[in-house]
Amino acid sequence: xxxxxxxxxxxxxxxxxxxxxxxxxxxxxxxxxxxxxxxxxxxxxxxxxxxxxxxxxxxxxxxxxxxxxxxxxxxxxxxxxxxxxxxxxxxxxxxxxxxxxxxxxxxxxxxxxxxxxxxxxxxxxxxxxxxxxxxxxxxxxxxxxxxxxxxxxxxxxxxxxxxxxxxxxxxxxxxxxxxxxxxxxxxxxxxxxxxxxxxxxxxxxxxxxxxxxxxxxxxxxxxxxxxxxxxxxxxxxxxxxxxxxxxxxxxxxxxxxxxxxxxxxxxxxxxxxxxxxxxxxxxxxxxxxxxxxxxxxxxxxxxxxxxxxxxxxxxxxxxxxxxxxxxxxxxxxxxxxxxxxxxxxxxxxxxxxxxxxxxxxxxxxxxxxxxxxxxxxxxxxxxxxxxxxxxxxxxxxxxxxxx
Numbered sequence: 001x002x003x004x005x006x007x008x009x010x011x012x013x014x015x016x017x018x019x020x021x022x023x024x025x026x027x028x029x030x031x032x033x034x035x036x037x038x039x040x041x042x043x044x045x046x047x048x049x050x051x052x053x054x055x056x057x058x059x060x061x062x063x064x065x066x067x068x069x070x071x072x073x074x075x076x077x078x079x080x081x082x083x084x085x086x087x088x089x090x091x092x093x094x095x096x097x098x099x100x101x102x103x104x105x106x107x108x109x110x111x112x113x114x115x116x117x118x119x120x121x122x123x124x125x126x127x128x129x130x131x132x133x134x135x136x137x138x139x140x141x142x143x144x145x146x147x148x149x150x151x152x153x154x155x156x157x158x159x160x161x162x163x164x165x166x167x168x169x170x171x172x173x174x175x176x177x178x179x180x181x182x183x184x185x186x187x188x189x190x191x192x193x194x195x196x197x198x199x200x201x202x203x204x205x206x207x208x209x210x211x212x213x214x215x216x217x218x219x220x221x222x223x224x225x226x227x228x229x230x231x232x233x234x235x236x237x238x239x240x241x242x243x244x245x246x247x248x249x250x251x252x253x254x255x256x257x258x259x260x261x262x263x264x265x266x267x268x269x270x271x272x273x274x275x276x277x278x279x280x281x282x283x284x285x286x287x288x289x290x291x292x293x294x295x296x297x298x299x300x301x302x303x304x305x306x307x308x309x310x311x312x313x314x315x316x317x318x319x320x321x322x323x324x325x326x327x328x329x330x331x332x333x334x335x336x337x338x339x340x341x342x343x344x345x346x347x348x349x350x351x352x353x354x355x356x357x358x359x360x361x362x363x364x365x366x367x368x369x370x371x372x373x374x375x376x377x378x379x380x381x382x383x384x385x386x387x388x389x390x391x392x393x394x395x396x397x398x399x400x401x402x403x
Contacts (some may be wrong), residue, residue, distance in 0.1 A: 001025065001363060002029075002072065002075075003074065003076075004076045004077070006059075006076060006081055006086055007081060008034050008080040008082075009033050009035060009036065010056060013161045013279045014161070016164040016165070017359075018055065019352070020355075020357075021356045021359070024360055029055050030055050030056075030057050070090065075096045075367065076095075077100055077359075079101065091131065094132065096133075096134075096363075097131075098363075100135075101142060102138045102142060102276035103139060103141055104145040104148075105145050105148070106274050106276065109144070118149060125151035126150050129151065132366065134157065134371075135152040135155060135382075136159035138159055138276060138277050140298055140302050140385050141385055141390065142382070143156040143383065143384050143385070144385055147384050155371070157378075157379050157382050158378055158379065158382050159378055159379065160298075160299060160378065161277050162282070162352040164352065165347055165352060166258070168343070170288060173288055177262075179220070186218065187218050187219060188217065188219040189222065190205075190220065190222070190267075191222050191261060191266070191267050192205040192222070192224070192225075193224040195225050196225055199274040199275060200270060200272075200275070201272060201294075204268065204318060205223065206221075206237060207236075207318065209237075209242050211326070213240075217326070217329045219245065221245060221247070222249060223246060223247065224250075225251060257280075261283060261284050262287050264289050265289065265335050266289060266291075266335065267280075267290070267292070268291075269297060269300075270293075273387055275296070277297075278298065279299075281293060281297070281303055282346055285346045286342075288342060290311070290334070290335040291310040291311065291342060293312055293313075294312070294316075294321070295394060296387060297315070301385055301390045301393045301394050303346075304342075304394055305395075306394045306395045309338055312395075313391075349378070350378065354378065358379045
């Protein structure tokens with residue numbers, strides 16, 4: 001079987017699974033990159049491994065060779081590619097296509113009523129309802145978006161991002177999360193990591209720090225990242241006299257961000273519905289952090305069951321968020337329980353090798369003429385979760401049902 005992934009660019013969140021596919025398929029696997037990486041992501045340390053990847057092909061440098069490879073492959077997965085010219089030749093030839101997509105309507109499903117938008121969605125998606133085209137949903141709300149335009153009926157599957165997974169001796173990992181302040185008092189280490197953008201709401205973390213200070217909690221908040229809100233955040237810290245509680249570290253390379261996660265007990269993931277997935281959730285859970293996350297984030301309903309392996313607050317409800325952070329700070333046993341369960345969720349189910357194995361089996365089935373979905377996790381049937389129902393979904397015991 002020749003399997004190809006086509007995407008705008010490869011990054012450290014995709015490389016581990018791609019490596020696993022290459023180990024299985026060898027020269028019959030390729031990752032075709034269609035464009036160069038954005039400068040701000042390069043500054044964050046993304047893309048540093050690209051030159052050493054043997055299976056990487058660059059469409060913008062060898063277009064004819066790449067186009068032929070795409071057509072000659074048994075299965076091609078297209079993700080992060082807005083230009084339909086890469087995909088149309090296979091669609092028109094009736095060859096197997098798998099689309100990997102984030103949301104169509106991040107800013108609101110009401111946009112699905114636009115006549116111009118529906119025409120475009122019909123041309124790109126709906127008209128292929130009976131063709132061998134399948135959808136991998138990079139986020140819990142993707143399936144409900146595509147259902148609005150009647151695309152890929154019974155052919156939508158759970159998917160996501162699969163950054164590198166580390167295995168730990170959990171007793172040693174949790175011991176490394178214990179910290180003392182300068183007075184020798186136990187200090188809870190809290191982490192926020194990402195770009196300082198409005199959609200990510202880093203101010204939630206600073207406001208929570210002020211609240212915890214008022215509650216006489218001994219903690220330290222590490223803010224890893226930078227961006228347009230940096231000045232605002234620094235001003236909040238100064239105005240609220242939190243300099244002894246909050247440290248800004250700027251952008252850090254991915255491996256250093258992991259180190260911060262390994263030392264943190266609590267990870268704050270505060271983005272809104274515009275966060276299509278959020279691979280920092282995979283990484284922080286893998287690092288056995290007790291996570292507090294917003295329900296609107298694409299990865300959250302797929303990865304977190306509330307109070308089982310993390311805490312979920314309703315996106316936009318700051319006061320619920322701060323109460324959940326306080327709950328974790330006041331309950332060491334709960335932090336340990338949630339962190340342990342989070343770790344096992346990633347190591348056992350949401351890891352690159354498992355994803356690669358499942359994708360390989362799925363593609364084998366497609367070539368043989370039948371779809372073989374998994375029972376849970378990656379490549380299980382995608383539930384139809386409306387964005388307003390994501391909060392409730394994380395609280396359902398039966399996470400196989402849509403809402």
